[in-house]
Amino acid sequence: MDKRRYFIRKILNAVLTIVLVASFNFALFRILPGDPARLLLPKGKTDPSVIEKQRKTFNLDKPMWQQFVFYWRDTVKGEFGMSFSEKRPVTEVVAERIWPTVLLVGVGTVFATIVGMIMGVFAGWRRNGTYDVVSTNLGMILYAMPTFWFGLLMIMLFATKLRWFPTGRMEEPGVELSGFAAFQSLLKHLFLPAFTFAIAYVGEYHLIMRSSITGVMKEDYALTARAKGLSENAVLWKHVVPNALLPTVTVVMMNLGFVMSGAILAESVFNWPGLGLLSYDSMQKRDYPVMQAVFLIASIAVIIANLIADIMYYYLDPRVQA
Numbered sequence: 001m002d003k004r005r006y007f008i009r010k011i012l013n014a015v016l017t018i019v020l021v022a023s024f025n026f027a028l029f030r031i032l033p034g035d036p037a038r039l040l041l042p043k044g045k046t047d048p049s050v051i052e053k054q055r056k057t058f059n060l061d062k063p064m065w066q067q068f069v070f071y072w073r074d075t076v077k078g079e080f081g082m083s084f085s086e087k088r089p090v091t092e093v094v095a096e097r098i099w100p101t102v103l104l105v106g107v108g109t110v111f112a113t114i115v116g117m118i119m120g121v122f123a124g125w126r127r128n129g130t131y132d133v134v135s136t137n138l139g140m141i142l143y144a145m146p147t148f149w150f151g152l153l154m155i156m157l158f159a160t161k162l163r164w165f166p167t168g169r170m171e172e173p174g175v176e177l178s179g180f181a182a183f184q185s186l187l188k189h190l191f192l193p194a195f196t197f198a199i200a201y202v203g204e205y206h207l208i209m210r211s212s213i214t215g216v217m218k219e220d221y222a223l224t225a226r227a228k229g230l231s232e233n234a235v236l237w238k239h240v241v242p243n244a245l246l247p248t249v250t251v252v253m254m255n256l257g258f259v260m261s262g263a264i265l266a267e268s269v270f271n272w273p274g275l276g277l278l279s280y281d282s283m284q285k286r287d288y289p290v291m292q293a294v295f296l297i298a299s300i301a302v303i304i305a306n307l308i309a310d311i312m313y314y315y316l317d318p319r320v321q322a
Helices: 003-031 046-057 064-076 090-125 129-146 147-161 180-214 220-227 232-244 246-257 264-270 275-285 289-316
Strands: none
Touching: 003 064, 003 289, 090 129, 090 180, 090 232, 090 246, 090 264, 090 289, 129 180, 147 180, 147 264, 147 289, 180 232, 180 246, 180 264, 220 232, 232 246, 246 289, 264 275, 275 289
């Protein structure tokens, strides 16, 4: 396949997908029950005129098609309007939460990818051995373990009982640190949320890599490499692993795309101030502009990650170029 045509087709597909997702994004949160104008006001009896004024402030009194036009106008400009709950631009609200999420989920994803894939390589290479049986069963348990429940266990053990790590947040409230002390504090706060997030992905990457290794090691080129007299390590790392990585690339890139969406469960358990916790709070308050911004950013991140995976496939898999 022509290289330029392949790349153009993939990029156009990604752009079309983003347009469709952005359009769907507008309607998705408006089908939720509840009136955001009413939820933003104090509880109890409220004068209908006050509610109507609140609706006019955020253009909620306009017809749906007109709200859709406003939505696309602001989206194209990179503006997402005003947050209903915080009364300030959504871009400011979201920008404050991006770095904590990138840090948390990025560290967790990198850790899970390295550990899970290495475990899967040795499990698949030593199929049906003691290590394979133990690690594969452990991987299945980790993959099936609920993040919310596992996070609570980590808090009970390491934060409450052993007191090795704080129970949550990104920093100690009311304490100002700088230099190495601030970095050390950040690592202590980061460990439990990142470990909780990563543990399920360790099991996932382990199982995928193991399955891929067991299939590739039976291929003709692996048998030919052995017939040439290459050592087992050379056959594994030079011939089997590079080809076994192909089906794993898509999964890894997709999960990297979810870095922007945030780990809602992990961030909620540990009160980590990222996009995941922001999404949860915004859904509770029916803050449409914030929900739309987070969902759109997360969707674009996944689509771009998938596009990068397609481009990597072109160079990693010769069959794509055929």
